[in-house]
Amino acid sequence: MDQIMSFFKIKKSVAGMIILLFFILVAILAPYIAPYSPTSMEFMPLEHPNSQHLLGTTATGQDIFSRVIWGTRLSLSVGIITGLITIALSIMMGITAGYFGGITDGILSMITNIFLVIPGLPLMIIIAAYITVKGVMTIIIVISITGWAWGARVLRSQAMTLKSRDFIKASVIVGEKSSHVIFSDILPNMLSLIVAEFFGSALYAVLSEAGLEFLGLGDANAVTWGTILYWAQNNQAILLGQWQWIAVPGLCIALLGTSFALLNFAVDELTNPKLRRR
Amino acid sequence: MKKLALLVLVFSLIFVILGLGEPIKYGGTLRFIGGGGWAQFPDSMNPLLPEGGFSPVVAEIYEVLFYVNPLNGNITDLLGTSYEWKNNNLELDINTREGVKWSDGTPFTARDVAFTFNYIKKYPALDQLAVWSSTSGLESVEANGDNIVVFKFSKPNTPLFYYLSNIPIIPEHIWSTIKNPVTFKNENPVGTGPFLFKSSSPQNNVILAVKNPDYWRKGRPYVDKLEIRAVKSNTTSLLMLLRHDADWGDCTPADPKKLWVDKDPELNKMWWPVNNANILYLNTQKTPFDIPEFRKAVALAIDKESLVEKAYHGSCGGVAHPTGIIPSQQNEWLDPLLKDVNLRYSPQKAQELLTSIGFKKNSRGELMDSDGKVLPTYKILVGAGWTDYITMAQIISKNLENLGIKTVIDQEAGSTYMSSIMSGTYDMAICWWAGEGPSPYYYYYQGFYPPFSGSKIGETSLSDYARYTNPIITAALETFSKTSDIHLQKQAIYAIERIIVEDTPLVFLTNRTHFGCFSEAYLVGWPSDSNPYCAAEVIDSPGGAMITVNVHLK
């Protein structure tokens, strides 16, 4: 409770929370906010912003404002779901390796290291070639698979440190099961680190999605901020004078990313006693 | 036809010289910018490797026998000066040009031509146009004296002339000593063409060439230098053109009129002639795509006008003709009776056709086949990141939904896309005609000739992506290739057209074009509708080389 209270005392965390909540609200209320269907191509193409189309229309006659609003859903989901999958993988690999040590650690650390050194982008292309049903899920899987290794490394070393602490040693001596020690002793004590890693991964996911879409490797048919940018760039939106088409989705990504980063920052500050005021 | 072409050329030259009333200016540099296919120029200048396997300047260094304009069949004589089919079309004699010298001073003769053809026979990896394949019928190529090359055939194959005339001729005195020509990089190219290689900078992706002072065509080229550059994105090449940092680009702005021409209508010219068509391939080895009425219903259900507008901003040359014949060949090759045939968007007619074969919608609006089974969800295959194809697939998907057919868009990276199309594992796919050429024969030949088709799913179909064959089409293709009589050839093509209209083996969507963006800031003489001396091909092809000898300072 204390922690939650002080969380709100940090200005940065409040700012991060507000931005994130704003986007979550937009995502939930998308059907009510967006005036049109995001995929309908019925409008005049390339209209400049006006009262009917707040952000103008795309080259195929889609309402950009509606696309940005609906895009919030998928972009946010990509960030959050990928963050969750990534952190789950990191916990599984990192904590198991750090807690058990020995041969288990050897094998798991090696797997972690291999995923660290295999270049992400080619791996993404190759994995994408196998998944037959293309869509945002593909992107989520691909980014999660290529993104968990760094977190696993961090969590592993943290688990190793915790393991040598007296209260954990005590649990082990009393004869608690490993799963119990991990879930009730180790995990809670690493919560802050896990939350921080989660926001870090979510930021990485949102940016990676945009990057993949930019390269044309995503699902150009889906409505996300990344695909809006992709279509804008492919239609040379800037040269057409349609600045808002490229600026708004880019700013949305940057803002959502900033909110993740601010929260990451705040969690760090909050839970690391040394980071708090002297 | 050839003579006529020559006359046209002479007259147009006279017209250009007299009509403008002032002498053509010499000098200047032609700057080309490429945005798409080239990632990094290879430093190979081996002209026998595939496009993309050699530097783009190679087509200006090595010449071919004749340039056959794929739009209209007009022939420009290059190293060949005339040709004649003999002996019931079992022999082709080509006269080669006299007085031509290789850039190292050695005279060019017919023996070099014979050597080139026998060379690619010896090294099949270099036979990029498959002129020696088992289906071509080519038996031997020999020089008869200094100026005649004799091609002998085991069976008549007159359309092969187009492929034969497109092979770059290499000097025997240099290539006869090369040990492994397949990996030979040919860093000091010796050719007969209008330009000489100067230098290349792989880091900057730039290649420079200079005018060949001893070029056989007196007074050409007009420009002194070529500067060929590739950049890594389409937008960048457009920006380079807009900044007048380039004169000519193989550049595909989303809306070329707005983004290029309208920015400066005086100077910014575009010529995007139709050379191909976009086709919705239906896998005819899968049901229900094996039912002609079903295919026709699909064709009728698609709003092709909307594809032209939304996917191409109207710049793709319009809706494709239901026979697939490109506009510039319709006058000569389209059966007058079929001229007005069209498959205009009509969901209602499509619905009626489906009803006629027993396909009905159920209460949920899903289409059921004649046994009352709901059709599965089909995939529409497109290349990942190909925005025009993805847009078309989105519209087609919506159109088919009205019929009760569910589809999803399957975006695959290049190699996966092509392998699904060739192995026939796809349901529906958007792709192009596999063949191109100066008459519809070349499109139909690659598209329907049985040796290029896989007999069952999984077996490779080299170019018959729909996996459709028809004995009448096969017979007509054979009739065409046996004769050099244009009237017989026309009848053969008409026969194929009728089958296509009746049977709808392919669903034609929109036309496809070459993408010539030209700037008249410094240079003029670009090809255009009124002066179609080539088809606005890219600089790495014989058609592109035609542009380099025609443009000059303004």
Added chain:
Amino acid sequence: MKYVLKRITFFIVTAWVALTINFILPRMMPGNPAQAMIAKFHGRLNPQAIHALKIAFGIDVQKNLLLQYIDYIKRILTGDFGISLSFFPSPVNQILSYAIPWTLGLVGVSTVIAFSIGTLLGIRTAWRRESTSSGIIIPIFLFLNSMPYFWFALLISYLFAFKLKWFPLVGAYSLNIPKGFNLARIASILYHAILPACTIIITATGGWLLTMRNNMISVLSDDYVAFAQAKGLPDKVIEYKYAARNAILPSFTGFAMALGFVISGALLTEIVFSYPGIGYILYQSVLNLDYPLMQAIFLFIMIAVLTANFIADLFYALLDPRVRTGAE
């Protein structure tokens, strides 16, 4: 010593497993390089060329996987990576020799600069954490760090290169300068590198800033810093000599990894600025199933990252004895 041996064994086994995965993965992709070539040219290439291409590429002979694997290991050991397929017939080594220097130059230098600026700012903002300037700097850098890189680069390139014409739009140096090593050339190279480098530095600095700031604050609360202050040492000495020196250690692992990954290039930068480098070549090699080129680049990246990692580990062990006796 035992620790070092253990790390070396670990290094070799990891490298071997990763190499094997690099061999298997691309070969499981559907399609072949000849088909990729047809797709790449969007119909410009006659499909009849597939036959010839297959012979040229050597994919007409179906060698079994084990033979291919032995061949692959042999190539790695001899350093002869064969001939690239997507840039046929250029040898892989030659393509890499064109691209790697530019990547090292641009991405390497930008990474070092971003790390230096980020770390310095991290020290400053931690030392003066109550100041308004710190309160402003941090959110700004977090924002810059959260921008989609290519989006930022596109806007910068459009504004400064296309509209204002202050900088060149494409390329690594100007065409109109004499060949060889001279001042004009160096100036031209630097001039062309400014925009791409700036975009990398601006978007990457935020990450380093945060890491350093947090490390620094941890250290500042340690006893010896308080002791130093009590001794009356000047602030500058405490800030840099005592605190920053210790705080920078954890940043080093990340920095070493980043340096290792420099060699994988900066694909998006290369695309936006048409700058030469390994990123685009890797991307093309994967899309075009150019196994020889792809494998060579994978190998270089792996060696670079593993080596950087290895050095960071050793360095750490040297400075912090606890690591040696820990759970390792």
